[in-house]
Amino acid sequence: MNPKLIMRILSQTDLKTKLRLAKVIPKLGSGDEIVKCMLCPNMCLYSCPVFDAERRLTVSPSVKSRIAYFGGEEAIYHCLPCDACRENCKMEISVNDCLRKLRSGKYADKIDRWMRKLSKRIEERDGKILYFPGCRTFEFGLFEKTVECLEKLGVDFALTSEIVCCGMPYYEIGDKRYMEHFSKLKKVASDYEKVISSCPHCVSIVREIGINSDHLLTLLKPSRIGGTISYHDPCLMARKLGLIEEPRNFLKACGFEIVEPAFSKRQTACCGYGGIYRLLYPENAEKIAEKRRKELDFEVVTACPACKAALRGKDFVELLLEVI
Amino acid sequence: MSGVLEELESAGVAFSTDYEDIIAHCKDFNPLHQLKLLKKLTPALPEVVVFPKSVEEVSKVLKIANSLRIPVYVFGGASGVIDSATPYEGGIALSTLGLEWIEIEEENRILTCGAGVVGGRLEKILNHRGFSLRHIPQSLYCSTVGGWVATASSGQFSTGYGNIEDLIVSLKAVMPNGEILEERKTPRRAGVDLKRLFVGSEGLFGVIVEVMMKFFELPKESVKLSFEYESIESALEDAKRLLPLKPALMRVFDDEETLRYFDSEAFSLIAIFEGEGAKEKGKIARSILRGKEVEGYVDIWLEKRFDVSDISKIGVLGFVFDTIEVSCFWSSAAKLYRAVIDAIRSVEGTVTASAHASHFYETGLCFYFTFAGFPANAEEYYSEVWRRAIMASLENGGNTTHHHGIGRLRRAWLGEEFGSFLPLLKELKFIIDRNNIMNRGVLQ
Numbered sequence: 001m002n003p004k005l006i007m008r009i010l011s012q013t014d015l016k017t018k019l020r021l022a023k024v025i026p027k028l029g030s031g032d033e034i035v036k037c038m039l040c041p042n043m044c045l046y047s048c049p050v051f052d053a054e055r056r057l058t059v060s061p062s063v064k065s066r067i068a069y070f071g072g073e074e075a076i077y078h079c080l081p082c083d084a085c086r087e088n089c090k091m092e093i094s095v096n097d098c099l100r101k102l103r104s105g106k107y108a109d110k111i112d113r114w115m116r117k118l119s120k121r122i123e124e125r126d127g128k129i130l131y132f133p134g135c136r137t138f139e140f141g142l143f144e145k146t147v148e149c150l151e152k153l154g155v156d157f158a159l160t161s162e163i164v165c166c167g168m169p170y171y172e173i174g175d176k177r178y179m180e181h182f183s184k185l186k187k188v189a190s191d192y193e194k195v196i197s198s199c200p201h202c203v204s205i206v207r208e209i210g211i212n213s214d215h216l217l218t219l220l221k222p223s224r225i226g227g228t229i230s231y232h233d234p235c236l237m238a239r240k241l242g243l244i245e246e247p248r249n250f251l252k253a254c255g256f257e258i259v260e261p262a263f264s265k266r267q268t269a270c271c272g273y274g275g276i277y278r279l280l281y282p283e284n285a286e287k288i289a290e291k292r293r294k295e296l297d298f299e300v301v302t303a304c305p306a307c308k309a310a311l312r313g314k315d316f317v318e319l320l321l322e323v324i
Numbered sequence: 325m326s327g328v329l330e331e332l333e334s335a336g337v338a339f340s341t342d343y344e345d346i347i348a349h350c351k352d353f354n355p356l357h358q359l360k361l362l363k364k365l366t367p368a369l370p371e372v373v374v375f376p377k378s379v380e381e382v383s384k385v386l387k388i389a390n391s392l393r394i395p396v397y398v399f400g401g402a403s404g405v406i407d408s409a410t411p412y413e414g415g416i417a418l419s420t421l422g423l424e425w426i427e428i429e430e431e432n433r434i435l436t437c438g439a440g441v442v443g444g445r446l447e448k449i450l451n452h453r454g455f456s457l458r459h460i461p462q463s464l465y466c467s468t469v470g471g472w473v474a475t476a477s478s479g480q481f482s483t484g485y486g487n488i489e490d491l492i493v494s495l496k497a498v499m500p501n502g503e504i505l506e507e508r509k510t511p512r513r514a515g516v517d518l519k520r521l522f523v524g525s526e527g528l529f530g531v532i533v534e535v536m537m538k539f540f541e542l543p544k545e546s547v548k549l550s551f552e553y554e555s556i557e558s559a560l561e562d563a564k565r566l567l568p569l570k571p572a573l574m575r576v577f578d579d580e581e582t583l584r585y586f587d588s589e590a591f592s593l594i595a596i597f598e599g600e601g602a603k604e605k606g607k608i609a610r611s612i613l614r615g616k617e618v619e620g621y622v623d624i625w626l627e628k629r630f631d632v633s634d635i636s637k638i639g640v641l642g643f644v645f646d647t648i649e650v651s652c653f654w655s656s657a658a659k660l661y662r663a664v665i666d667a668i669r670s671v672e673g674t675v676t677a678s679a680h681a682s683h684f685y686e687t688g689l690c691f692y693f694t695f696a697g698f699p700a701n702a703e704e705y706y707s708e709v710w711r712r713a714i715m716a717s718l719e720n721g722g723n724t725t726h727h728h729g730i731g732r733l734r735r736a737w738l739g740e741e742f743g744s745f746l747p748l749l750k751e752l753k754f755i756i757d758r759n760n761i762m763n764r765g766v767l768q
C-alpha cells in the first residue's frame with residue numbers, strides 16, 4: 001500500500017482504532033486463499049466453464065471456496081484445472097489448486113476403473129529425448145499417429161513402457177498414489193535429455209516435478225496444407241506453458257487462415273475434458289464441450305488429445321500426416 | 325414447505341435440498357454477511373433451491389409457491405450489496421442462472437437474452453463481433469442481466485450511454501401467480517411504460533426472465549483526458565463544463581481516491597470521449613477545462629477498475645468495508661460530499677472514507693462513497709455509518725440511493741425517498757402479489 005496513503009489514513013483515525021490496527025497491520029496481505037476467494041463477489045464467474053455448464057452458484061468459484069470453508073465435500077470436486085479463475089483474478093488465486101488440497105480421494109474407484117482400461121502395450125525404443133504420450137493420447141487414439149509422424153519427420157525419440165500416466169488423475173482427486181507416479185516418472189525421465197508429451201497437462205506436471213519438458217509441438221515441422229480453421233487453445237497450453245503464438249505461427253506456416261473464437265489465447269474456454277471432471281461428471285463435461293464447439297466456426301485444430309476428442313477436432317500430428 | 329417438493333417434482337422443475345446448494349443461496353454480497361461467513365455462520369437458509377431452465381418453468385415454480393404461500397427469493401449472481409436476496413424466511417431460492425439464452429440482431433442493434441446471462445460473457449461475445457453493451461457496472465463479470473434490471477443498475481459509461489432503464493427495449497417477467505408478462509417489441513411507444521415497473525423492483529413484483537437490450541458499435545476512436553484540481557468544487561465545476569460535450573465516461577475523484585489510484589494528493593477528473601468526433605471534442609474540452617492536465621490517469625483507472633481484491637485482503641482480517649451511493653443536484657454536490665465524508669469519519673472505528681462522482685446528468689450527479697472500518701463491534705459500527713451517512717445526504721440535498729438499490733439495508737428511509745408515492749408502492753405490491761410471496765421484507 002502507498003505509504004502516503006497509510007500516513008493519511010492514520011492521521012484521520014481515532015486512537016482506539018489505531019491501537020487495534022497496530023495488531024492487524026502486520027498481517028495485511030496474509031490470509032488463506034480459500035477465505036480470500038470466498039470473500040470475493042465471484043469476479044471470475046463469467047469465465048468458469050463448470051459454472052457455465054451446470055448453471056449453479058454452488059459450483060461457481062467463490063461459492064465453491066465458501067463451501068470448502070464450511071467443510072463441504074461434493075462441490076470441491078466440481079472443478080477443472082483450467083485456471084480460468086486465476087486468469088481473471090487480481091489475487092491470482094487458482095480455485096482448483098486450493099480445492100485440490102482439500103480433496104480426500106473420494107471417487108478414487110472411478111479413477112481406478114478408468115486407469116485399468118488404459119493398459120497399453122508399448123514397443124520400447126531408445127533415443128535422447130523421451131516421448132511420454134500421456135494417458136489421454138492413448139485413450140483418444142493419438143499414440144500410433146504421433147509415433148508415425150515423428151518417425152516420418154526423422155525425430156530421434158525414445159519410448160518406455162514403464163509408465164503410462166503421469167499421475168494427474170490421482171493428484172487432482174487427492175489420492176496419495178499420485179506420489180508413486182510422480183517418483184516413477186522422475187526416475188524414468190532422468191535417463192533422458194528431455195521429456196516431450198502430446199498433453200499440455202503432462203508437460204505441466206513433468207515440469208512441476210523438476211524435469212525438463214516441452215510440448216510435442218516444439219518437435220514438429222510445418223508442411224504446406226492450407227485452408228481455414230479455428231484454433232482452440234488448450235487451457236494449460238496457453239495459461240501454464242505460455243504457448244500461444246507458437247501454434248498459430250506453425251499453422252500459418254502450414255498455410256492456414258486462423259479464425260479466432262470469442263474466447264481465445266489466455267482467455268480461451270475450456271473443452272470440459274481436462275483433469276478429472278469428465279471422469280466424475282461425464283454429462284456436465286459434455287455440456288462444456290458442446291458449448292465450446294458452438295463457439296468454433298471452422299474445423300477445429302488443437303494441441304491436446306483431450307481437447308481434440310471433446311471438440312471433435314484434429315491434432316497437429318493428424319494434420320501433418322495428411323501431407324507428409 | 326409441505327407438498328412443495330412433490331409439486332416441483334411433478335412439474336418437472338429441477339430443485340435441490342442438498343446442504344451445499346442451500347449454503348450457496350444463503351446470502352447476497354452485503355458486507356455483514358461476509359463477516360458472518362468468516363465465523364462459519366449463514367445469514368439465512370432457504371429450504372429448497374429451484375433451477376428453472378425456461379420461462380414456463382419459472383411460471384410453474386411461482387404457481388406452486390403462490391398456491392402454497394411459500395416465500396420466494398430470486399437469485400442471479402448474488403452480487404447485490406443491499407441485503408436483498410437473503411432468504412430470511414426460508415422458502416424457495418429461485419435461481420435465474422438457467423435462463424441463459426442469447427439472441428443477437430445486428431441489424432436492429434438489439435439482443436434478447438435470458439435473465440441469468442452473466443454480463444461479462446455477453447460483453448465478450450459482443451466485443452468479438454465489434455459491439456459493446458456499454459453497460460459496464462463494476463460487477464459486470466459476476467452479475468446477471470436480470471439482476472441489472474431488478475436493481476436499476478448503472479454502468480461506468482452511463483454518462484454517455486445512459487443507465488439500464490435507458491438501455492432496455494423490452495422485458496419479459498413472470499408474475500407471482502405464474503402469469504407471463506410480455507409486450508409487443510418496439511423501439512418506443514406512447515402510453516404507460518409498464519415494463520418500467522420492473523426496473524428497480526428488486527423481485528417485489530415477480531421474476532424478470534428475459535431482457536431485450538440495445539447495444540452499440542465498439543468505438544473506433546477515443547480520447548482520454550485527465551486533470552487535477554485543488555478542491556472538489558473546482559473539479560465538479562469542470563465536470564459540469566464538460567457535460568455538454570457528452571463524454572462517454574467521466575469521473576471526479578476526491579484527494580484520497582486520487583492518492584489511492586494515481587499517487588497524487590490532488591482532486592482529479594478523468595473523461596473519455598469516444599466515437600466519431602472524439603478528437604474534436606477532446607480539443608474543445610482542453611480549451612474549456614480549468615484544471616491542470618496530467619498524463620495517463622484514464623489508463624491507470626481502466627486497468628484497476630474491476631480490481632475489488634482489497635475487499636478480500638482486508639475482509640479476511642475482519643475489516644468492515646462498504647460503499648454508499650447517493651445522487652443530488654449540482655447545487656448540493658460539494659456540500660453533500662463534505663457532509664457525508666464527515667459523517668462517516670465521525671463514527672469511531674472508521675479507517676478510511678473517500679468518494680468519487682461516477683455518473684453525471686444535466687441536473688446533477690451520483691456520489692459514490694467508500695468506507696472501511698476496524699471497529700470493536702462490526703454490526704453497530706456498520707449500522708451507525710449508514711445511519712449518519714444517509715442522514716447527512718438527506719439533510720444536504722441528496723437522496724438515499726443511486727444504483728445499488730434499497731433491499732433491506734435502506735428500507736428505513738423508504739418514506740424519505742418515495743414520499744407520498746410510498747403508499748402507492750405498497751398498494752401495487754398488494755395487487756400484484758396478493759399472497760406476499762416475492763422477496764418478503766425488501767423495499768417494504
